């Protein structure tokens with residue numbers, strides 16, 4: 001089970017986020033090459049929008065070129081694929097939009113089960129980051145204010161009490177400001193499930209700050225689209 005590799009040891013982990021909507025063969029091959037050489041722990045596949053057939057092509061190419069687990073990080077209920085190793089079965093618990101709390105999940109649950117794809121229940125929390133991100137806009141939700149650590153803690157604890165297996169706090173793709181250390185450390189000490197942090201992590205120094213604060217897994221998206229090799233530096237800095 002893929003969930004076991006999130007909790008198997010105390011090692012800090014990296015997920016490389018690939019957006020299938022931006023499919024471009026040579027960039028994808030470069031990203032896979034870096035992922036293999038740096039032994040990233042997971043490949044997350046997802047984005048806020050699907051405008052083309054990139055998901056099929058991307059999954060096919062990744063599967064043919066690596067054994068790193070492919071985990072779908074869905075933008076909505078249309079992001080599912082039978083060849084993925086798992087799907088983060090997200091509930092957007094920082095928001096109050098029923099479609100993203102339970103609606104999309106009802107639409108897709110039976111299909112995911114029929115496909116036999118492992119679903120990993122995940123409490124997804126958007127955190128204010130200096131600008132409106134695609135995830136906020138597309139989900140029609142308000143993020144948790146960046147200074148309201150107590151709200152973030154209460155939300156994560158509620159998610160854990162509801163039985164969610166992971167908590168993922170996200171400043172959003174391309175965030176101006178990654179999540180502050182105080183919020184990460186207080187949430188981490190309030191929960192026992194693994195904590196994923198993403199959004200705006202562009203360099204090794206920031207990645208180290210975030211894992212030192214308590215992140216178990218960090219997600220790198222935009223930075224590795226511009227410079228895939230940044231993953232080598234980040235990996236070195238956090239282990």
Ligand code: 1GP
Pocket residue numbers: 017170171172173174175197198199200201219220221222223
């Ligand atoms: C976005 O957490 C991810 O949902 C990654 O963000 O693209 O800014 O690295 P970046």
